[in-house]
Amino acid sequence: MSPRIAQSPRPVYQQLADSLRAKIATGGLAPGEQVPTEKALAEEFGASRATVRQGLMVLVNEGLIVASRPRGYFVRRHELCYFRPQAEWEQHPASPEMDRWMTEQTTLGRAPSQRINVEIIQPPDRVADRLALSPGDLVVVRRRVRYLNDEPFNINDTFYPFELVQGSELVNPADIARGASQVLTELGYEQVRAIDEIEARMPLPDEVSRLELGAGMPVAVHRNTGFTKDNRPVRHTVNVLVGSKHVILFERTKPQGAPENE
Amino acid sequence: MSPRIAQSPRPVYQQLADSLRAKIATGGLAPGEQVPTEKALAEEFGASRATVRQGLMVLVNEGLIVASRPRGYFVRRHELCYFRPQAEWEQHPASPEMDRWMTEQTTLGRAPSQRINVEIIQPPDRVADRLALSPGDLVVVRRRVRYLNDEPFNINDTFYPFELVQGSELVNPADIARGASQVLTELGYEQVRAIDEIEARMPLPDEVSRLELGAGMPVAVHRNTGFTKDNRPVRHTVNVLVGSKHVILFERTKPQGAPENE
DNA sequence: GAGTGGTCTAGACCACGGG
DNA sequence: CCGTGGTCTAGACCACTCA
Numbered sequence: 001m002s003p004r005i006a007q008s009p010r011p012v013y014q015q016l017a018d019s020l021r022a023k024i025a026t027g028g029l030a031p032g033e034q035v036p037t038e039k040a041l042a043e044e045f046g047a048s049r050a051t052v053r054q055g056l057m058v059l060v061n062e063g064l065i066v067a068s069r070p071r072g073y074f075v076r077r078h079e080l081c082y083f084r085p086q087a088e089w090e091q092h093p094a095s096p097e098m099d100r101w102m103t104e105q106t107t108l109g110r111a112p113s114q115r116i117n118v119e120i121i122q123p124p125d126r127v128a129d130r131l132a133l134s135p136g137d138l139v140v141v142r143r144r145v146r147y148l149n150d151e152p153f154n155i156n157d158t159f160y161p162f163e164l165v166q167g168s169e170l171v172n173p174a175d176i177a178r179g180a181s182q183v184l185t186e187l188g189y190e191q192v193r194a195i196d197e198i199e200a201r202m203p204l205p206d207e208v209s210r211l212e213l214g215a216g217m218p219v220a221v222h223r224n225t226g227f228t229k230d231n232r233p234v235r236h237t238v239n240v241l242v243g244s245k246h247v248i249l250f251e252r253t254k255p256q257g258a259p260e261n262e
Numbered sequence: 263m264s265p266r267i268a269q270s271p272r273p274v275y276q277q278l279a280d281s282l283r284a285k286i287a288t289g290g291l292a293p294g295e296q297v298p299t300e301k302a303l304a305e306e307f308g309a310s311r312a313t314v315r316q317g318l319m320v321l322v323n324e325g326l327i328v329a330s331r332p333r334g335y336f337v338r339r340h341e342l343c344y345f346r347p348q349a350e351w352e353q354h355p356a357s358p359e360m361d362r363w364m365t366e367q368t369t370l371g372r373a374p375s376q377r378i379n380v381e382i383i384q385p386p387d388r389v390a391d392r393l394a395l396s397p398g399d400l401v402v403v404r405r406r407v408r409y410l411n412d413e414p415f416n417i418n419d420t421f422y423p424f425e426l427v428q429g430s431e432l433v434n435p436a437d438i439a440r441g442a443s444q445v446l447t448e449l450g451y452e453q454v455r456a457i458d459e460i461e462a463r464m465p466l467p468d469e470v471s472r473l474e475l476g477a478g479m480p481v482a483v484h485r486n487t488g489f490t491k492d493n494r495p496v497r498h499t500v501n502v503l504v505g506s507k508h509v510i511l512f513e514r515t516k517p518q519g520a521p522e523n524e
Numbered sequence: 525g526a527g528t529g530g531t532c533t534a535g536a537c538c539a540c541g542g543g
Numbered sequence: 544c545c546g547t548g549g550t551c552t553a554g555a556c557c558a559c560t561c562a
Binding site for chain 4: 299300301315318329330331332333334335
């Protein structure tokens with residue numbers, strides 16, 4: 001009725017968000033549990049439904065709750081999965097510590113599945129740069145969406161210079177049992193070095209649809225460029241991981257005789 | 263007036279968001295440029311101000327625009343900075359490729375600054391686990407907020423087992439010119455191996471305030487655990503990086519005689 | 525059918541910064 | 544002062560799912 005009289009130090013919708021956030025943090029609202037309905041919160045806080053919704057939006061965009069219409073809002077569950085770029089070169093997790101940390105929280109899901117499709121395209125600028133291609137050079141891209149428990153888990157697009165891989169299995173949209181690295185080696189381009197770039201950002205619209213993302217879900221973008229012993233870039237992979245579902249792991253040792261820095 | 267008659271396939275506020283998002287993607291709205299005002303958009307789309315605001319919120323939460331009250335909305339600028347955990351052990355970027363990629367986009371800011379404060383605390387669970395501590399063991403934590411161009415850039419909290427470092431410089435809240443690694447070495451705990459864990463998520467409220475984050479800004483959390491040659495964990499660092507401002511870089515080579523996997 | 529959230533309207537008052 | 548976005552209200556109709 002009265003359109004707001006004085007200035008509270010903190011807006012009502014923020015107070016509501018703070019209150020629910022605290023309940024979630026302390027476990028008063030457990031993962032998977034239902035949040036009170038908009039109507040109930042409106043009564044509790046003496047606010048209109050729009051104001052309550054504004055507060056709930058804050059939490060949705062923080063990734064703390066999800067709306068599951070028309071059942072209500074629920075506290076989000078968090079399941080982590082570990083991702084080790086170095087696994088390509090190692091049979092097993094390198095150290096006992098990493099092994100323990102990984103098994104501790106890893107989602108033991110049902111059979112993973114994936115969808116592959118292969119295209120021959122003009123590379124995006126970033127890819128052309130990483131593969132040191134000239135304008136007009138083409139690339140083969142193998143696009144995969146990986147699923148775990150029938151939920152999309154990550155997007156994995158791998159780009160190869162067309163010139164290097166034409167005629168090989170890499171241009172066929174079938175799984176390569178012995179591994180793409182092996183095929184590259186057989187073609188005479190063994191990958192012996194890699195650079196990894198990792199970035200966190202909000203997803204683009206097409207990533208939202210491919211990964212079926214809701215609001216408040218950032219992604220980690222992992223780019224990997226592989227080189228031969230002659231320092232020729234032969235492969236560039238763009239991995240889009242759903243944030244808060246993945247932890248990326250690296251292990252490294254101090255180079256011999258390296259100097260000290262901080 | 264009429265409270266909505268038919269069902270459009272896509273809500274008006276989404277259409278508005280799509281339209282502006284496309285303009286931003288194609289450069290029709292350049293970084294730093296002002297977005298039309300709420301009023302102007304309301305007239306353009308024949309919608310109420312609340313609907314327009316809902317559409318703008320979508321873009322704010324995607325990190326594409328920022329509201330700068332009361333001047334208006336502006337397209338966000340993106341500046342990237344590279345972060346190399348391996349720099350600790352190397353004087354210079356390892357390879358010419360990495361060197362070129364880094365200089366390409368690196369923000370050349372004014373003098374960086376930082377604020378340090380040191381506490382002796384009971385470690386959080388995750389830290390205690392990583393440092394293989396027993397219940398009751400204490401840690402020294404050196405908390406730093408690093409600034410670049412007077413903007414907070416990252417949070418860097420480093421934890422040391424109290425038992426190992428008591429009495430050393432590490433418990434004083436002053437910068438250590440020769441580097442914390444050097445101090446650890448002098449104490450007999452040279453770090454020769456490290457594990458890195460990287461995760462993307464939305465920031466917690468205290469990170470929002472320490473990093474002065476707006477909506478739609480995810481963070482990359484980088485955790486590093488350092489080990490001595492006896493595999494004793496001696497240091498755990500939690501680095502909170504503002505997403506979309508940082509790229510984390512690693513470089514690695516294939517171990518000798520390693521088998522092939524994909 | 526009842527109840528949930530999803531979308532939308534037409535208004536209102538406020539704080540703030542620049543002319 | 545004026546115009547901006549920030550907050551808030553009291554309604555409305557819709558689509559969906561579950562009992």
